[in-house]
Amino acid sequence: MPVDFERAHNYKQRRMVELQMARQSWFMGLDRTIMNNKVRTSFKYGWDKFCASNHLNIGDTCAFSVIREATCNDDEEWEEE
Numbered sequence: 585m586p587v588d589f590e591r592a593h594n595y596k597q598r599r600m601v602e603l604q605m606a607r608q609s610w611f612m613g614l615d616r617t618i619m620n621n622k623v624r625t626s627f628k629y630g631w632d633k634f635c636a637s638n639h640l641n642i643g644d645t646c647a648f649s650v651i652r653e654a655t656c657n658d659d660e661e662w663e664e665e
Contacts, residue, residue, distance in 0.1 A: 585624075585625045585626055585627070587622075587624075589648075590625045593650055595614060595625050599613065599614055600612065600613055600614065601614060601627075603627075603634055603648070604651065605638060608637070610630050610633055610634040610637070611630050612627040612628070612629065612630040612631055612634065613627070613628045613629030613630060614626070614627065614628065615627070615628035615629075
């Protein structure tokens, strides 16, 4: 995930996101790692299902945009921000 996108949407504070495509949803866990003294955020849990469902292969490119901001409580109910 590009750093500017992560910062603009405060993804350092988020644990999960919802991806939507063709009226389907996939919930992704966010993973944070440190590379070269920089924090990197990437999709983790759920990414494999998203790729398989959408026939994505290594080298394919995806473009994402935020369609709404929401928070998720422990019961996985989403609330608009």
